[in-house]
Amino acid sequence: MTVPPEIWVSIRLTIALATATTVILLIVGTPIAWWLSRSRRRWKEAVAAVVALPLVLPPTVLGFYLLLLLGPQGPGGLIAGLWGGRTLAFTFEGLVIGSVIYSLPFVVQPIRNAFDAIGERPLEVAATLRASPWQAFWTVAVPLARPGFLTGAVLGFAHTVGEFGIVLMIGGSIPGKTKVLSVAIYDYVETSQWFEASILSAVLVIFAFTVIVAMMMLDKRLARPTA
């Protein structure tokens, strides 16, 4: 028996979604993490709570609101109109937006922790050595927070690969567009295609194991000596 081609389609789609989501999350999450780490405003913890919301919110609830936002009646419909579309729901772009929101805390939290761990001192040193805040951020804060970035990227990627509820709510199961691995497994089980379901499940088990090992190795690097 050979692996049916639609499985490759789902795998490619999942990797594309997770990659796009991770890249966007690193770009969006870094300034949020920096602000949460450095700001002295009292309401910043309220923002932190909003960022962390997807951790506890049932994915179906998040998916429901996203469906309203992305659909033809919401702002997503307006945005889709820019390129002649009707809606962002049930599209790859919609999935990326949903995944970014859903996986945000998994990226922001490790980066924020890494920024917190640096403390004020290295940035003060950089300032007394004539580095502007922008230069100090890139030459001191980012390199010192590198383990946090790696952890965030790995977690964001893995979490996006594994999401199910939200995809089902806002993406459905359109092959090549929104039918990612987790949804494909669900469909195979629904239609009693146990062989395909077991291949995909095994792939995800191996992937999850690899992620955990990678995380443990990163943690060891985090504990390197400092001066």
Added chain:
Amino acid sequence: MSAMGRIDVAIRDSLGRFALDAAFDVPAEGVTALFGPSGCGKTTVLRCIAGLHRPADGHCAINGDVWHNRSHFRPAHKRPVGYVFQEASLFPHLSVRRNLLYGAPQRPGCSNDIHFDEVVELLGLHGMLERAPHKLSGGERQRVAIGRALLSQPKLLLMDEPLSALDRQTKDEILPFLERLHAGLALPIVYVSHDIAEVERLADHLVLMRAGTVIASGTFDAIRSDPSLPLAQARDAAVTLHAAVTAYDEKYGLATMEVEGGRFVVPLPQTESASHHHLTIAAGNVSLAREAARGTSILNILPARIVSASAANEYETIVLLRLGRDGTGSRVLARITRRSWDELEFAPGATVFCQVKGVSLAPA
């Protein structure tokens, strides 16, 4: 308005337990020590000069260049300072070489620059340039931190108790480097410390702080010998004089040393070849007499004139004298009992004899 060649600072801020209201104006040359007990606001003053802390009110002008006043606050990275923190705070992700070069201007500059090789030589950093900071000892790290600050080409070097996190032995290893720095570079330094021994070795000027305020500022020698100030009233009060060897008695191993306004005879090992010494005289080792004593084992009995006196405590008086019958020589402190002061009818302006029971020497 502040003048050229001055460090003019006034800081008003709250400092937790008390208000910080510190102002001083000292020459922008040599080493100025900010001296006082821990928690008196020294570090906050230094951070304000560096622009790391913005005080509620105040001003800061260096060499006539205003860095901070009511309407203007220049951010830290635009101030030409070098800052050495209590802990070395090297960048752990960079090698020693790249730490040193972090703040060095990219373009090779003018002739008065502080050069990389010069700094490596001065601070003895050969052989550690490619190492990672966590592979260095505490003393080595602090030397790298000093080098890093120097290579950013500062116009003013700020040092916040750079030796206090180090053990005695490491301190003694770094102090000579700081002295070479002081002697070799025309760079004004503001040095925060609560260790009088460090201050004594390095400082030209002293700003004395207590509980958020400046209680005195001036040359180190003047502040230290002012009987009304805490340094002279302390148990270990002393003065240090610059002495030149003029003769040596080989039979008894005694050197004759000339100081301003007087001459001391001091035991000196024959092997000691330095011709100039720092002569430290503790106030507790000086007693005063109306007449020159005869038939005494004390070698050094010098005429001097009383300048002023102040109570050190209920029963002791600290007396400031100047050596020589005309009272124009070096300043010396004596700690005597209040009873002696009253019974011998000492008074400012009186000529007396200083009996010096012991001195300590260090080559200059």
